[in-house]
Amino acid sequence: MAPWQYEFMVKALAMSAFVGLVCGVLSCFVTLRGWALLGDAVSHAVTPGVVLAYALGLPLALGALLFGLAAVLLMGWIQQQTRLKEDTTIGLVFTGFFALGLVLISKTPGQVDFLHILFGNLLGMPAQEMGQTLVIGALVLGVVWALKHDLVLLCFDPVHARTIGMDIDRLYYVLLTLLSLTIVVAMQAVGVVLVVAMLITPGATAYLLTDRFPAMMGWAATVGVTAGVMGTYASYYLDASTGGCIVLAQTLLFVLALVFAPKYGLWRRRV
Numbered sequence: 001m002a003p004w005q006y007e008f009m010v011k012a013l014a015m016s017a018f019v020g021l022v023c024g025v026l027s028c029f030v031t032l033r034g035w036a037l038l039g040d041a042v043s044h045a046v047t048p049g050v051v052l053a054y055a056l057g058l059p060l061a062l063g064a065l066l067f068g069l070a071a072v073l074l075m076g077w078i079q080q081q082t083r084l085k086e087d088t089t090i091g092l093v094f095t096g097f098f099a100l101g102l103v104l105i106s107k108t109p110g111q112v113d114f115l116h117i118l119f120g121n122l123l124g125m126p127a128q129e130m131g132q133t134l135v136i137g138a139l140v141l142g143v144v145w146a147l148k149h150d151l152v153l154l155c156f157d158p159v160h161a162r163t164i165g166m167d168i169d170r171l172y173y174v175l176l177t178l179l180s181l182t183i184v185v186a187m188q189a190v191g192v193v194l195v196v197a198m199l200i201t202p203g204a205t206a207y208l209l210t211d212r213f214p215a216m217m218g219w220a221a222t223v224g225v226t227a228g229v230m231g232t233y234a235s236y237y238l239d240a241s242t243g244g245c246i247v248l249a250q251t252l253l254f255v256l257a258l259v260f261a262p263k264y265g266l267w268r269r270r271v
Contacts, residue, residue, distance in 0.1 A: 024224025047101025
């Protein structure tokens with residue numbers, strides 16, 4: 001019970017659980033759409049936006065969101081206008097944005113440790129950033145709940161969705177926007193380097209545990225929340241990086257599912 005004696009630890013535990021919940025829910029769609037590389041790209045592309053927002057005195061979440069959306073739109077435009085494939089376009093855009101962010105970090109005066117942008121600062125998150133994270137995370141969960149049936153159909157059978165009159169293009173950009181918002185949420189906890197793990201591991205773990213999407217979403221949210229709390233606790237006693245401990249906890253849960261999943265686990269298949 002020692003961590004509960006400190007206010008910063010109580011806030012960190014609550015925020016890690018909330019961020020794990022939001023990332024877990026959206027990771028189901030990322031897993032089913034095969035957007036692992038896209039999530040990694042957007043998470044790195046927000047770096048210059050965060051640096052510019054700090055330099056201009058604006059909310060960091062605003063800068064991250066604007067540059068995340070700009071990166072997504074630029075990827076789509078280049079893919080439509082050229083012969084390049086999607087993975088090539090993603091690699092070109094996100095490395096360019098990330099390099100711009102590193103240059104801005106090296107040229108921006110100030111006393112803020114920009115390593116917190118790269119690796120997260122969950123234990124020292126200011127109250128203003130906590131409020132932004134809660135608002136953005138609640139918005140993501142609300143939109144997912146309101147459009148859950150449409151988004152599920154988009155992931156499983158976009159051809160059928162278009163046939164019955166759904167606006168696939170609109171849903172596609174809605175999902176991309178949700179992805180960008182979720183990256184902004186997770187960035188506060190684990191930084192831009194490890195955000196991709198928060199967007200992939202819970203969904204991948206849940207995918208091994210069930211064949212039904214509602215159950216998959218429940219498992220993914222459980223994995224995200226559990227790993228968030230486990231990682232934060234571990235970082236307190238190990239005096240280690242909180243974001244790194246959270247991602248390691250998610251990886252541990254994935255390995256357990258990989259081995260012991262009731263239907264698709266390696267142990268079950270061996271027996």
